[in-house]
Amino acid sequence: MVEPLSARVDCAGLLHSEHMGGDPRFLHSQALSEVEALCATAHWCYARGWVPATSGNFSLREPGPGIGRVLITPSGHDKGALQPDDLIEVDANGRVVAGRSKPSAETGLHRVLYRARPEARSILHVHTVWNTLISGHYAPRGYAPLQGYEILKGLAGVTTHAHLERVPILANTQTYDELCDEMAEALDEYPQAHGVLLSRHGLYTWGQSVAEARRHLEVLEFLFEVEMRRLTGGRMLEPDAIGADEARG
Numbered sequence: 397m398v399e400p401l402s403a404r405v406d407c408a409g410l411l412h413s414e415h416m417g418g419d420p421r422f423l424h425s426q427a428l429s430e431v432e433a434l435c436a437t438a439h440w441c442y443a444r445g446w447v448p449a450t451s452g453n454f455s456l457r458e459p460g461p462g463i464g465r466v467l468i469t470p471s472g473h474d475k476g477a478l479q480p481d482d483l484i485e486v487d488a489n490g491r492v493v494a495g496r497s498k499p500s501a502e503t504g505l506h507r508v509l510y511r512a513r514p515e516a517r518s519i520l521h522v523h524t525v526w527n528t529l530i531s532g533h534y535a536p537r538g539y540a541p542l543q544g545y546e547i548l549k550g551l552a553g554v555t556t557h558a559h560l561e562r563v564p565i566l567a568n569t570q571t572y573d574e575l576c577d578e579m580a581e582a583l584d585e586y587p588q589a590h591g592v593l594l595s596r597h598g599l600y601t602w603g604q605s606v607a608e609a610r611r612h613l614e615v616l617e618f619l620f621e622v623e624m625r626r627l628t629g630g631r632m633l634e635p636d637a638i639g640a641d642e643a644r645g
């Protein structure tokens with residue numbers, strides 16, 4: 397059980413529970429700003445309609461080398477009401493060590509991502525209209541191409557609008573082990589990517605802080621909308637285009 401956060405903050409900005417008795421549990425030893433930033437980002441995504449019907453998930457990794465412990469949103473939780481003590485703590489082996497309910501069903505994907513992108517400290521996953529549309533449209537190509545837009549410079553390490561951002565797209569499945577393997581392969585194949593799409597499902601993106609992950613999310617979602625508006629001119633997609641990735645098998 398995560399104890400209630402009757403929290404106080406010390407001079408280093410660390411969050412402490414009045415009940416923890418010196419227990420260095422991850423949730424209670426994190427900089428308050430990062431835990432609060434994760435919850436604020438969940439509320440912000442909810443307000444934008446990016447995590448409808450309890451979808452999506454968010455996590456924050458322990459600082460330092462290796463995956464370490466991860467705080468992740470609980471399965472089926474309303475992200476618009478997320479509070480720090482709702483987060484589930486998972487250890488380096490993927491075992492739940494603290495929390496009041498089950499972690500997200502997609503926790504394994506977060507662990508794969510943290511392993512492949514050791515600089516990442518936070519991962520955000522959302523189900524939006526535009527990432528659902530663009531991932532379905534570009535699935536036959538295997539990635540969504542984004543190029544020629546000034547806002548690409550909001551992605552870490554990108555310095556020009558001429559940058560070609562290739563966002564890999566994985567076929568969706570309910571077999572999470574398979575998805576974890578495919579996620580690992582995609583991250584290896586696209587070492588410069590700032591996000592991964594699951595076809596007609598959603599986007600995963602990450603950053604060295606919650607703020608950076610949130611910036612990447614905003615850049616990518618902005619560009620998904622721009623691209624899909626450009627491609628469709630506001631028209632409905634033809635049914636065969638919508639089903640192209642299914643036909644490919």
Ligand SMILES: [Zn+2]
Nearest residue numbers: 452521597598
């Ligand atoms: Zn999802």
